[in-house]
Amino acid sequence: MADHTNTLGAYLRARRELVTPDRVGLPRFGVRRVPGLRREEVAMLAGISADYYLRLERGRDRNPSVQVLESIARVLQLDETGTAHLLALGAGQGREARRDPGEERVPAGIRGLLGSLGLPAFLEGRSFDVLAANPLAAALSPRLATGHNRLRDLFLDPAERSLYPDWEAATAGMVAGFRHAAGTNTDDPRRTALVDELSRASDRFRLLWARHDVQAREGASVTLDHPQVGELTLHREKLGVGGTAGQLLVVYHADQGGDSAEKLRLLASRGAGPRTREQAEPADRGAPASE
Template sequence: MTTGPNPLGEYLRARRELVTPEQMGIPVLGVRRVPGLRREEVAMLAGISSDYYLRLEQGRDRNPSAQVLESIARVLRLDDDNTAYLLGLGADKPRRARRRPRKETVPPSIVTFLATLPLPAFVEGRYLDVLAANPLAGALSPRLVPGANRLRDVFLDPAEKALFPDWDRATEGLVAGFRQSVGTDTDNPRFIELVGELSLASPRFRRLWARHDVAGRLGAPMRFDHPQVGELHLNREKLHITGTDGIMLVVYHPDPGTDDADKLALLGSATLKSATPHDATAPERARRAER
């Protein structure tokens, strides 16, 4: 059997265990010793041999055709994001030499734009690091500051966890979006460090990571339990910053004319009273210090 990392096999095994025989119309007779579908059942439903499917899971065949993977995706009931991820895992790519991770930088125009937005907004890197944030983002959550990491804070910081009444749903989306953002670049030292730390410190992260869920880093309605203004419903938008590798602008905004808009305005008013020109972002503070 091939040794070494086997992301394709790990993904197939994890997703196979999430599909029940009943979902695929397979009669269940007696006690089943494995969760989800058996390997031979996936192979039969996908129209491939059991031996070939076994080779895929064991990593002895790492370059299946797109047609085979699409058939397996149908059996595993994968959505478009998960199917695209599966196809990426099976693509025939030359092995790259490990590169030193490049520092993620925020374009100066985005730094300026961020400071002028009258809404909570921050810039999120590929590994969900907070690269820049405006003062109103910090008023929404003290953890929305440059240098923080959304995964670490949402999973490991009790105060941040308390901010999300729908914490279970929020963490599912966070992990699935992180997996899509990283893609197949799993030998990156930054990725290894972050996943290792969270897997050791958070049983919840460990369980979600083992599911291999994949989803786009998309906008969504969000509910907060804010210590100052109470329950707050906001819309989250995630916008890709052109010319960057996975860096996104994240903006929260309320529906106009709602109590949520009034509460956010109250937060903004309090923030403006205490803010100074140095509060915008870490890059801005650094530039001012250099003058």
């Protein structure tokens, strides 16, 4: 089971264990019992007392100042996104539990847009559920369909895993994005249930979740190994949807004139989602994109 209490302390501890002494200019003496920095080393480098830092990690101080957290962030070598996450956790320590945000709904305008777009696109919910998708999205992956969850499929569905040549990088980015999307809201029942399920079912997820990496849910390039057209590289844009909490419109597109654009057009012309690798005919496996 994942621990949903003392989120600030859990984040500090996880990030501290990832920073080795040599990265902050400290010499190594004797046998170290911790994989990264000791608590007293973080405190010293941040200019605070070891006792105060201990209280922060153990959740005994719930009102740390911005200055203290920024000093700790520098010691832990957090980037801008990680620092913002740390500040949000520190500010949210004393808040009362939030209410269930309720069922997510698909705006009518977004549903119409998905139907008219000539590109693979779907609506991603705050817990990475696929809330709506167009047929071109299903042509990329049958899991890009209403009712599926992007996180669960990437970790637990072998067919989805096979789409990603660099599955380890894909899973690391997905978990870091999920952590960032959750922010300080640890009381969302949907997210809590999903984290607990994947923590039990996947060693890889459990390892990544324990790192507490955070990464903004931004667009990026993604390479897929498709069972019908082979490898293609697409740009994946993530656009915020006005009037919704945490929903993103995800759109895939390729560089015009390139091989991936031709393969995307080929998938669109076939008008259906791909078969599994076992179902694909030999002619499909190596078929050129210009057929």
